[in-house]
Amino acid sequence: MAEVVLTMDRTLASNYRGGMFMGFSACVPKGIIPDWLYFSVFCPSVEYDEETGEVKEAPLGIRRIEAQLRREGYDVAVVHPDAVHKAIDEDTIAVGVSEIDPQGMGPATTTFTSFSGKPAYMKVCFEDLMERIRELKDRYGFGVFMGGPGAWQVAETFPRFGVDFLIMGEGEYVVGEVVRRIEEGDRGLEIVRGKPVAAEDIPTIVNPTTNGIVEVARGCGRGCKFCSPDMRELRSFPLSKILEDVDVNVRGGHEEILLHAEDVLRYKADGWRPNVEAVLELFSAVMNRPGVKRVSVSHVALSTVCQFDERLGEISEVAGVGELVPWMGAQVGVETGSPRLMAEHMPGKVAPYKVEEWPDVVEQAFGIMNDHGWVPCGTLILGLPGETEDDVMMTVELLDRLRDYKSFIVPLFFVPIGESRLSDHDFFTPEKLTEVHWEVILKCVDHDLKWLPELYEEYARANGHGPLVKLTIRALTWYGRRKIFKSALKWCPEKELVEAVLG
Ligand code: SF4
Structure with a gap:
């Protein structure tokens, strides 16, 4: 088993079918569509080794940390969040978690979840992952560190998730020291500030990145x-x-x-x-x-x-x-x-x-x-x-x-x-939100609904989407248009504005 196991929540263990527009679906609130549909159509899992749990592709930030720790002599595995238990045992020194939006507080997620009142998938998946890591930590005694662009969201709460060291900012210069401290038994409960890394010091990745x-x-x-x-x-x-x-x-x-x-x-x-x-x-x-x-x-x-x-x-x-x-x-x-x-x-x-x-x-x-x-x-x-x-x-x-x-x-x-x-x-x-804010939102929806079908057709052709995915997305677009119109009528106090822009 590897000395250091790196992982991420399930929403980051997907390539979103290879496209930037689909990536926005990571911010969709849980409960809007059935989980099976979300995880099969919008957020399909990356491939991983059934035996070791190691993923075929992983987010760039994790790959850099993997490369840095290997450079410093550690044996590292990047594993799928659903398979962390396969990669962890008494030999594990540390588990590292990299997150972009662990509490659903990023701009896109905040916007998409604030109307529905439902939690973001990212938050649900992150908390589920940390719960499972905590159980393994209790059994094997390793230390946990966390980093990534979303680290700021847990700056005050990270101990609650079983995290011992929270790395804020670029991690390459500090992650090795964090793992060494964990190895020596230090459980810091500490925020470690990373420093901007010089281009020549950034390690070359050793395994493929997502997309x-x-x-x-x-x-x-x-x-x-x-x-x-x-x-x-x-x-x-x-x-x-x-x-x-x-x-x-x-x-x-x-x-x-x-x-x-x-x-x-x-x-x-x-x-x-x-x-x-x-x-x-x-x-x-x-x-x-x-x-x-x-x-x-x-x-x-x-x-x-x-x-x-x-x-x-x-x-x-x-x-x-x-x-x-x-x-x-x-x-x-x-x-x-x-x-x-x-x-x-x-x-x-x-x-x-x-x-x-x-x-x-x-x-x-x-x-x-x-x-x-x-x-x-x-x-x-x-x-x-x-x-x-x-x-x-x-x-x-x-x-x-x-x-x-x-x-x-x-x-x-x-x-x-x-x-x-x-x-x-x-x-x-x-x-x-004022009436003018609503006008901005409705005009954006109108703009996107105008271009989405054409963009999606071209995008699907380029990304080789199968007929089933195409049909599902088309049906969802049609359904989404009706649903957005109805939701806008429900949420927006300016009914006439909704009719005028989207009707
Ligand atoms: S500072 Fe740069 S990266 Fe940040 S929002 Fe402005 S333009 Fe974008």
Whole structure:
């Protein structure tokens, strides 16, 4: 048995059928659809070894910790949450759990669960996992550490879940020391602060990641007040290191590589100036790697898209957009249509443009992306501290301008992320919704229902969904449309608005 066992809750042990849009279903509240349907259609399990419990693919963060601990001489296994009992015995020194949203407090989950009053799957699955780990801990006496982007959510409650050490921030420099302390019998009940890791110190993964995700840069540097402090410094990885991670994923069976950074187009950027040649070299090198058939990206920033302008087409050409893939999806932060709020909370997101240009930057970037076969999946934030009705009206106006661009737009409630500069503000909740907020939500629903069928058809074709999955999703879309309309009539006090926007 391995000395260190790493695992995650069941919602993270899925590749969501290989797509970014399906990933949002991780935030669905439990009880909206039957569990069997949720776990078979939306959140199917990754493959794992029935005997050892080891998973075939795992989230990138866990793979980095696995690589770091191996580098420090530990025998490590990354196991499926349903099979932790198969990997743990009296030889186990420590169990590590990595979580993104363990209490369902992230922006998407908070928004989706706050209307239904039902708990998020992530929270239910996390608590179930920790209960089982606690029973094993009582029997074998190992120590437990936890980390990941959602660690802040249990900063005050982690001992309740049987966690001895909570790692906040990047874990590579500190996780080995935590395991050594556990080995020596220390059960700290302590929060350990990670430090930004230099690109050259980040270990190459040793096993495949979920959906072949490969990190190309870490951090951001745009400095939005609501964002995690871990994003402060942008560090682009050397191409050779990226290609090593690509090779590990190819050997693990991935033909598509998902390039990940907070803004992939700022790879090796010089300040605010993107390095188009370096990004092109990155895409070409990955596409030309033996075994790679497709490449996709996780996030880009709209201001960088505007800086790329027509040259985004060169990336599309290298990536075979329109030939190998129907379109290139990318998550983008729209956040608000109000330049005043941009100036107040996130001026860096607009740079190098002026904050008053933000609505134009957003529309122009959506246009550039569509022109070159990209589909933005944008997020909005409702209830930012200091938001006024005029600010929200500007978001309504921006949504009208975006209606004809093929895209997906998700409104999210403001969440005071732990350790961010807005962490002492309150969560935005449904009771605080005004008529104009409702207009934003309903317009987003209308926008997404307009584009969803076309996007899904193309997406299903590209991801080889079988007829049963397609039929189920189509039926759910039809059912969802009716259900959303009825729910909006129930929840929204402005019935006429619902009829006008969705009727
Ligand atoms: S641009 Fe995104 S990642 Fe960067 S600081 Fe702002 S919210 Fe965070």
